[in-house]
Amino acid sequence: MSRLNAADRPYDIVLFGATGFVGELTARYLAEHTPEGLRWAIAGRSEEKLRRLRERLPGGAEIGVLRADVSDPASLRELAEHARVVATTVGPYVRYGDGLVAACAEAGTDYLDLTGEPEFVDLTYVRHDARARETGARLVHACGFDSVPHDLGVYFTVRQLPEGVPLSVDGYVRVGATFSGGTFASALGQFARGRRLRAAALERRRHEPRLVGRRVVTPTGAPRFAGEVGAWALPLPTVDAQIVRRSAKALERYGPDFRYRHYAAVRHLPVAVGGVAAVGALLAAAQVPPARRWLSGRLAPGDGPSSERRARSWFSVRFVGEGGGRKVFTEVAGGDPGYDETAKMLAEAALCLALDTLPPTAGQVTTAVAMGDALTERLRAAGIDFRVATIR
Numbered sequence: 001m002s003r004l005n006a007a008d009r010p011y012d013i014v015l016f017g018a019t020g021f022v023g024e025l026t027a028r029y030l031a032e033h034t035p036e037g038l039r040w041a042i043a044g045r046s047e048e049k050l051r052r053l054r055e056r057l058p059g060g061a062e063i064g065v066l067r068a069d070v071s072d073p074a075s076l077r078e079l080a081e082h083a084r085v086v087a088t089t090v091g092p093y094v095r096y097g098d099g100l101v102a103a104c105a106e107a108g109t110d111y112l113d114l115t116g117e118p119e120f121v122d123l124t125y126v127r128h129d130a131r132a133r134e135t136g137a138r139l140v141h142a143c144g145f146d147s148v149p150h151d152l153g154v155y156f157t158v159r160q161l162p163e164g165v166p167l168s169v170d171g172y173v174r175v176g177a178t179f180s181g182g183t184f185a186s187a188l189g190q191f192a193r194g195r196r197l198r199a200a201a202l203e204r205r206r207h208e209p210r211l212v213g214r215r216v217v218t219p220t221g222a223p224r225f226a227g228e229v230g231a232w233a234l235p236l237p238t239v240d241a242q243i244v245r246r247s248a249k250a251l252e253r254y255g256p257d258f259r260y261r262h263y264a265a266v267r268h269l270p271v272a273v274g275g276v277a278a279v280g281a282l283l284a285a286a287q288v289p290p291a292r293r294w295l296s297g298r299l300a301p302g303d304g305p306s307s308e309r310r311a312r313s314w315f316s317v318r319f320v321g322e323g324g325g326r327k328v329f330t331e332v333a334g335g336d337p338g339y340d341e342t343a344k345m346l347a348e349a350a351l352c353l354a355l356d357t358l359p360p361t362a363g364q365v366t367t368a369v370a371m372g373d374a375l376t377e378r379l380r381a382a383g384i385d386f387r388v389a390t391i392r
Helices: 021-033 047-056 073-081 098-107 118-135 148-158 181-192 194-207 240-250 269-286 289-296 307-311 340-355 372-381
Strands: 011-016 040-044 064-067 083-088 110-112 138-140 167-176 215-217 224-226 231-235 257-266 314-323 326-334 363-365 385-391
Touching: 011 021, 011 064, 011 340, 021 040, 021 340, 040 047, 047 064, 064 073, 073 083, 073 098, 083 098, 083 340, 098 110, 098 118, 098 138, 110 340, 118 138, 118 194, 118 363, 138 340, 148 167, 148 240, 148 257, 148 314, 148 326, 148 372, 148 385, 167 231, 215 240, 240 257, 340 372, 372 385
Parallel strands: 011 040, 011 083, 040 064, 083 110, 110 138, 138 363, 167 257, 215 257
Antiparallel strands: 167 314, 224 231, 231 257, 314 326, 326 385
């Protein structure tokens, strides 16, 4: 692998989409936590907005400004060639993201995003994984609440269990927060693109090497009462289980036979039933273009709650892992998942790729594969809790 003279580039990190809601939170986090000597820049369509943002950031005079537009491939190539690591908040990614992934794969530039869109992840694997492996670029998707707590949480749980034996982990997600506009837009888009999503998954399977000598499965599971967490467990059809599966396939530490199931944990049965009905209604509405447009206007990407509302928000993901005669209960928990903690996760992942000693890897990889222990420790130091509750 070659880093294509990445050390000689003007910037260690470039944040694309910095003037959006989560983008600005990420820029502020970087401004407050970037170590002295690290060179970084903000990027987006409007140079005027970028300069106004820079004026509001601590130490803004040291922050670079780059103009780039998803509709201008030359500007994306220039952006990728100026950075060692590019982090982007510009979604929905299936609509706006491919050009930047292509530019980073070609330039040997590490790439991070916040996508929760399985179709986009599968398409970028098919289109850009091979070239990224040649140039040494690490393409890391889902670096926010989708899917860092789940991917690293399972990784953390597995490391508490014996090696070389079949393992199973169940994850139970609880959230007290407002969904982000970007997450809502991505969900609507996925609901409306079911056929394309399935086609992208099938195309990926045609290109992806088969796992030999080991087995990894992520069954959907069925709704049930989970006594381990004292809540109703509802299968959660997000990208998270797919990300966990790819980590498990890449890392032998997950054992010869690994199973993961992903659930939303709901305390009260009426709320669980109402949640299932709401998702069904949203799925139906997403198939009707006028209804989909109306829903999209309720919470547009870039919109977000007040700092006071975010301060009251929280998330908890509890994991139950078993194998080799041992049972372990772990938890990953933090504050506002859709905005503050997502910005923190993206920023720390960028700092991790730029600064830390990491396993040699390239191509499309997960946070667990690319950054594992290093990112876990960064997030713990930043206030996101990874803990072992009990071991039996």
